[in-house]
Amino acid sequence: MKKWVLKAIIQKFISFLPGSHRINFWFQKYVTKGVQLSDAYFNDKLVHAYDHLRLYAQNQKLRGIRTLELGTGWYPVVPIALYLAGAEKIVSVDISPLMNLKAMQECVAKYQNWIRKALLSQFDPYWESERVKSFLALNPSKMDFESLKKELHLEYRVGDARELSDADQTFDLIHSNNVFEHIYPEVLKQILQEFKRVLKPEGKMSHFIDMSDHFAHLDSSISIYNFLRFDAKTWQRIDNSVQPQNRWRYHDYQELYQDLGFNITVAEKRAGEPEALQNLKLAEPYAQRAPEDLAISHVHLVNTL
Numbered sequence: 001m002k003k004w005v006l007k008a009i010i011q012k013f014i015s016f017l018p019g020s021h022r023i024n025f026w027f028q029k030y031v032t033k034g035v036q037l038s039d040a041y042f043n044d045k046l047v048h049a050y051d052h053l054r055l056y057a058q059n060q061k062l063r064g065i066r067t068l069e070l071g072t073g074w075y076p077v078v079p080i081a082l083y084l085a086g087a088e089k090i091v092s093v094d095i096s097p098l099m100n101l102k103a104m105q106e107c108v109a110k111y112q113n114w115i116r117k118a119l120l121s122q123f124d125p126y127w128e129s130e131r132v133k134s135f136l137a138l139n140p141s142k143m144d145f146e147s148l149k150k151e152l153h154l155e156y157r158v159g160d161a162r163e164l165s166d167a168d169q170t171f172d173l174i175h176s177n178n179v180f181e182h183i184y185p186e187v188l189k190q191i192l193q194e195f196k197r198v199l200k201p202e203g204k205m206s207h208f209i210d211m212s213d214h215f216a217h218l219d220s221s222i223s224i225y226n227f228l229r230f231d232a233k234t235w236q237r238i239d240n241s242v243q244p245q246n247r248w249r250y251h252d253y254q255e256l257y258q259d260l261g262f263n264i265t266v267a268e269k270r271a272g273e274p275e276a277l278q279n280l281k282l283a284e285p286y287a288q289r290a291p292e293d294l295a296i297s298h299v300h301l302v303n304t305l
Contacts (some may be wrong), residue, residue, distance in 0.1 A: 063085075164197075
């Protein structure tokens with residue numbers, strides 16, 4: 001049995017259990033090894049953080065901004081970067097309570113280690129020196145969850161991003177990292193409508209989207225387009241609620257943004273692996289789509305209102 005099939009079966013089973021997201025966390029941490037704060041994972045999140053800061057700071061200051069993150073995940077890598085850059089308030093919302101004290105302590109300690117080793121020099125133009133100084137003075141192993149969040153100006157929320165408690169035009173920057181692909185279209189549309197309400201007129205949204213088949217991250221025997229072989233009914237049987245994949249392509253996101261009246265200012269796309277599509281029998285509606293659109297594996301979308 002292929003690795004991806006086994007993972008699909010296990011996650012489908014987990015999705016029916018009470019506390020499914022917590023069980024899936026342990027499955028990925030200790031079996032698939034997908035949620036450890038490895039150097040590779042940390043560096044990948046740092047790239048996202050750097051690009052959020054780089055693209056926001058092109059013509060706007062970072063000090064004192066209010067930010068909103070969709071999909072906290074397990075480790076607050078991006079929120080900490082925003083804190084070090086001078087953000088006044090950092091809100092991070094997730095539908096599931098994945099982050100905990102141990103994960104935050106580990107993340108802070110890793111940041112401190114990398115800063116002391118001068119491994120994050122690319123952030124120097126954006127980070128506030130006083131913030132960095134006070135951050136390095138922290139002893140995360142001696143701090144509780146609430147104290148760490150307060151110190152980092154972080155408000156961690158577990159809830160539905162379609163119903164935010166914030167007033168209109170609250171945030172300067174709204175961002176996410178490989179989250180959109182796990183949200184079904186009708187829900188994503190409602191979330192983006194809510195983001196439109198709470199984003200300041202001069203604010204920006206910055207979202208990374210990974211449109212590859214996530215089962216391919218574990219199983220090299222399949223291509224990153226493997227999930228496009230299945231029709232809607234078959235995919236519904238394979239997909240699961242703990243790590244769903246909507247299978248949307250770039251054109252779908254582009255159309256949704258246009259429908260909502262968003263002005264896309266940046267669309268940094270990765271070409272993917274077009275050759276992997278050539279011998280793949282695609283299901284509908286993908287068989288009728290342009291190969292160049294199907295092949296795009298990742299996109300970073302930045303938009304204004």
